[in-house]
Amino acid sequence: MNSWNFISIVTSLLIFLPILLILTNFNIQSENWLHIKEHLLYRYVSSTLYLVIGVGIISTIIGVGCAWFATCYDFRGRKYIEWILILPMTIPTYIAAYSYYDVLEILNPFFNWSRKNIGVKETMMIENILIYIIVIVLFSFVLYPYIYLSVRASLLIQGSRLIEAAKMLGISTDKIFRKVILPIIKPAIIAGTSLVIMETLNDYAAVEYFGISTLTIGVFRSWFGMHDIASALKLSTYLIAFVFLILLIEKSYRKKEKYYNIRGSRNSLTRIRLGKKKTIKVLIFCTTPFLFGFLIPVGRLFTWLIHSNFHLMDVNLLTITLNTIVISLISCSVIVFLAYFINFSKNYFNNDALKKIGQLAILGYSMPGAIIAIGVLKLNSSLNGIVPLMIIGSILGLIFAYAVRFLAVAWQPIESSMEKQCASINQASRTLKINAMTSLFHINLPMLKKPLLLTCLIVFIDIAKELPLTLILRPFNFDTLATLTYDLINQAQFFQSSLPSLLIIFISVPAILIINGQLNSET
Amino acid sequence: MQLRILKYLLIFKCIISVLIGDINVYTHRHYDADKKLFKKFTKRTGIKVNVIKGSADQLIQRLQSEGENSPADVLLTVDAGRLVRAKNLGLLQPISSKKLLQNIPEKMRDSENHWFGLTVRARVIIYAKDRVNENELSTYEDLAEPKWNGRIVIRSSNNIYNQSLMASLIEANGTKNALDWAKSVRSNMARKPRGNDRDQARAVASGVADLAVVNTYYIGLLANSSDKADREVAEKLNVYFPNQNGRGTHINVSGGGVTSGSKNKLEAIRFLEFLTESENQKIFSESNFEYPLDYKNASAEIFSKWGSFKADEMNLSILGLRNADAVKMFDLAGWE
Numbered sequence: 001m002n003s004w005n006f007i008s009i010v011t012s013l014l015i016f017l018p019i020l021l022i023l024t025n026f027n028i029q030s031e032n033w034l035h036i037k038e039h040l041l042y043r044y045v046s047s048t049l050y051l052v053i054g055v056g057i058i059s060t061i062i063g064v065g066c067a068w069f070a071t072c073y074d075f076r077g078r079k080y081i082e083w084i085l086i087l088p089m090t091i092p093t094y095i096a097a098y099s100y101y102d103v104l105e106i107l108n109p110f111f112n113w114s115r116k117n118i119g120v121k122e123t124m125m126i127e128n129i130l131i132y133i134i135v136i137v138l139f140s141f142v143l144y145p146y147i148y149l150s151v152r153a154s155l156l157i158q159g160s161r162l163i164e165a166a167k168m169l170g171i172s173t174d175k176i177f178r179k180v181i182l183p184i185i186k187p188a189i190i191a192g193t194s195l196v197i198m199e200t201l202n203d204y205a206a207v208e209y210f211g212i213s214t215l216t217i218g219v220f221r222s223w224f225g226m227h228d229i230a231s232a233l234k235l236s237t238y239l240i241a242f243v244f245l246i247l248l249i250e251k252s253y254r255k256k257e258k259y260y261n262i263r264g265s266r267n268s269l270t271r272i273r274l275g276k277k278k279t280i281k282v283l284i285f286c287t288t289p290f291l292f293g294f295l296i297p298v299g300r301l302f303t304w305l306i307h308s309n310f311h312l313m314d315v316n317l318l319t320i321t322l323n324t325i326v327i328s329l330i331s332c333s334v335i336v337f338l339a340y341f342i343n344f345s346k347n348y349f350n351n352d353a354l355k356k357i358g359q360l361a362i363l364g365y366s367m368p369g370a371i372i373a374i375g376v377l378k379l380n381s382s383l384n385g386i387v388p389l390m391i392i393g394s395i396l397g398l399i400f401a402y403a404v405r406f407l408a409v410a411w412q413p414i415e416s417s418m419e420k421q422c423a424s425i426n427q428a429s430r431t432l433k434i435n436a437m438t439s440l441f442h443i444n445l446p447m448l449k450k451p452l453l454l455t456c457l458i459v460f461i462d463i464a465k466e467l468p469l470t471l472i473l474r475p476f477n478f479d480t481l482a483t484l485t486y487d488l489i490n491q492a493q494f495f496q497s498s499l500p501s502l503l504i505i506f507i508s509v510p511a512i513l514i515i516n517g518q519l520n521s522e523t
Numbered sequence: 524m525q526l527r528i529l530k531y532l533l534i535f536k537c538i539i540s541v542l543i544g545d546i547n548v549y550t551h552r553h554y555d556a557d558k559k560l561f562k563k564f565t566k567r568t569g570i571k572v573n574v575i576k577g578s579a580d581q582l583i584q585r586l587q588s589e590g591e592n593s594p595a596d597v598l599l600t601v602d603a604g605r606l607v608r609a610k611n612l613g614l615l616q617p618i619s620s621k622k623l624l625q626n627i628p629e630k631m632r633d634s635e636n637h638w639f640g641l642t643v644r645a646r647v648i649i650y651a652k653d654r655v656n657e658n659e660l661s662t663y664e665d666l667a668e669p670k671w672n673g674r675i676v677i678r679s680s681n682n683i684y685n686q687s688l689m690a691s692l693i694e695a696n697g698t699k700n701a702l703d704w705a706k707s708v709r710s711n712m713a714r715k716p717r718g719n720d721r722d723q724a725r726a727v728a729s730g731v732a733d734l735a736v737v738n739t740y741y742i743g744l745l746a747n748s749s750d751k752a753d754r755e756v757a758e759k760l761n762v763y764f765p766n767q768n769g770r771g772t773h774i775n776v777s778g779g780g781v782t783s784g785s786k787n788k789l790e791a792i793r794f795l796e797f798l799t800e801s802e803n804q805k806i807f808s809e810s811n812f813e814y815p816l817d818y819k820n821a822s823a824e825i826f827s828k829w830g831s832f833k834a835d836e837m838n839l840s841i842l843g844l845r846n847a848d849a850v851k852m853f854d855l856a857g858w859e
Contacts, residue, residue, distance in 0.1 A: 032847070039854045101718070108729050115713060120673035127714055211679055211717030213859055221681055224580045225850035227608055307750065374584060381588035392585060393594060472581040476547055476573035476594070487576060490553040492721050492744065 008345040012361040018375025025233035032228045044218040054136035055200045063147025071155045074271035075279040083516035088293030089145035090508035092465040096142045097206030099297035141293030147192030154188035187253045194246045236371045243366030301498040308495035324480040331402045332459040339410035348426045365408035369468030401469045410455045417451040457511040545571040546790045550599035551579040556810040579605040596791040599779040606638035607843025615780035626799035640776030642807045643814035648763040650734040662766045667707035676723045676732040679716040680853035690845035691773045705856035728756040743812025764832035771835040
């Protein structure tokens with residue numbers, strides 16, 4: 001084994017270690033576990049399934065529909081639609097949930113009436129269904145951009161020639177979408193949807209607030225309520241099973257993708273022109289997610305901000321904002337570099353062991369952040385006896401924990417674009433005995449500049465929003481905008497919490513603009 | 524480069540903190556009152572207070588994995604149960620302080636001096652003035668009666684305050700009765716549990732239900748909110764202290780202890796003592812509406828409005844011991 005593979009394998013294993021420490025609890029049979037299995041597991045799994053299926057379907061419809069319209073059609077306002085559709089991504093699910101916290105209260109008069117006239121039990125059922133619908137729609141409206149982005153990238157790269165060819169053959173637009181486009185963007189849809197589902201599985205605050213008992217809730221209930229970490233970790237292995245399944249599906253589709261992949265330079269896309277009536281329909285379809293996923297929450301935050309009289313105690317907001325930006329920037333660079341380096345070693349040297357071990361390192365994305373935190377804490381305590389090294393409570397430790405959680409976000413796009421664009425070149429370079437370092441920096445890097453930058457920005461946004469890991473692993477007196485928001489919401493200071501929430505959104509907006517610019521620019 | 528600078532900064536910070544004898548606090552308390560008090564403490568003693576806020580369970584887990592090397596000196600939580608757990612895990616050390624023994628009533632501290640209560644919270648019934656007559660109310664147990672069918676809202680059993688209340692009911696009435704109680708209350712609910720205590724108050728004010736079970740300070744916060752809608756909610760509600768003719772209203776404490784690995788033990792003890800001084804107790808109750816340790820003589824205006832009450836004399840350590848059972852009873856009762 002050469003040093004490249006060795007370094008990559010060791011790094012992957014290191015990132016996998018905290019996850020391994022969690023998985024070792026799978027065989028536990030405690031009294032609490034029997035209780036959970038008998039009375040709760042079914043409820044946890046079923047409500048998680050409802051949520052995942054609901055969010056999966058709705059966010060896919062929104063994400064794919066918007067990407068299709070914004071990429072392949074030409075209509076008035078398209079230029080703006082293109083990038084405002086990415087914006088909801090900047091809103092963490094917990095902030096979205098709090099900004100809609102009283103949406104059900106609007107219906108109180110109806111519920112009061114129905115309780116008296118239809119019955120308490122029946123009303124509860126209606127309310128319960130409504131809660132599911134609200135949470136599903138809410139999650140879909142802030143998470144669909146993951147799908148929108150990946151589908152749009154795929155359409156821009158591969159769609160144009162096919163659409164033109166199909167049009168020349170006189171096939172109707174509907175048919176083009178179903179028969180030509182859908183098959184080629186399927187892998188992109190699956191990749192985006194799997195990210196959305198993982199984010200859904202991860203949420204704690206929003207489902208807690210709306211009273212939905214998902215697996216993640218179960219994990220915390222066993223940990224906090226029964227003080228049984230072993231059972232909590234065992235429950236979280238169910239979450240990992242979910243994600244493993246998703247990753248497998250994604251993999252199998254990506255294999256098929258090679259079949260459809262079309263090489264060659266990208267033509268600039270000739271977009272289909274839309275008439276007035278259709279323009280209105282398309283505009284309504286594309287602005288709805290933006291309205292509910294961004295404009296309304298941000299609007300509410302702004303009104304709260306005015307209510308708060310811009311009063312934010314004596315918190316040093318500038319430092320906290322800088323903290324957030326600096327830690328997110330450093331971490332996203334580290335994470336993207338790691339993903340790039342490991343994938344390159346894997347691709348260039350075609351190492352089988354690394355292929356398998358790499359898959360393990362990205363499992364962290366499936367788990368609630370707080371569970372990863374336990375893994376990192378456990379790692380720390382097992383190391384504690386050997387070396388007096390403190391992983392936790394340092395910036396370095398925090399970056400490591402982010403890597404455990406977010407490597408997957410960088411991994412998948414980098415892996416797939418490397419397979420698509422660099423695989424054969426790397427093979428050739430190896431035959432020609434071109435030095436790996438040269439290949440890494442002078443051949444692969446220029447080719448992958450764009451996907452690398454894009455994933456870097458997405459990871460940046462993810463870390464700027466990150467809450468549970470930061471909360472528990474941070475150094476003393478270290479706050480980020482997310483922890484400050486959480487702190488204020490915890491004191492029910494909704495008005496005051498609006499300012500840090502808005503700042504989380506605003507520091508991510510430049511990233512969104514760059515992402516959009518990059519997508520549109522020619523390769 | 525930036526990483527290196529950050530690292531140096533951190534090392535530098537650590538060295539400084541050892542020299543002056545800062546204290547490092549892990550706290551579950553998220554209140555402005557604390558911020559004020561920490562500042563005041565630093566001003567008076569010159570000892571800086573470094574803080575990590577998080578949920579107590581996670582902080583306990585962190586303490587555990589940091590072991591001997593933990594930088595923490597003090598752990599603060601919002602309930603006695605977690606302090607008991609921290610003690611049982613060997614994370615707190617016994618301390619001797621006359622002042623603490625003097626300022627804190629016996630049942631609000633650990634019998635072996637590992638942890639100490641700092642503020643008192645009462646879990647009470649609140650009801651809509653226009654729809655409920657005070658004479659209809661009596662005890663927590665009474666909430667299981669059919670007359671309350673479809674008239675109660677209460678938050679999810681994921682919450683520690685409900686778990687502690689349930690633990691006290693198990694202790695008082697036995698497991699079976701407690702389970703029956705939870706089942707009946709669950710079927711009396713007007714809606715599935717969701718939201719926090721504040722949301723329950725809002726629900727009662729807007730007619731969703733006629734009564735709710737909440738911690739008193741939430742009502743204090745609503746009544747003194749800068750938001751007019753919040754104040755209107757508080758105006759429509761009255762506070763009722765249940766079980767006054769029996770064992771008394773369920774209370775819990777928010778409290779703290781000195782960690783086993785503390786390197787600044789003296790400063791940490793001084794810090795806890797400071798928080799129990801009567802003028803500082805006032806800050807807790809005036810800005811966060813929690814009852815002071817001496818809750819019978821609480822002076823803030825809102826307390827006199829609610830009236831005095833008799834508290835359950837149960838030893839608070841029991842809440843910790845019964846917590847897991849309480850959660851299981853909720854599970855069996857189908858109380859989400």
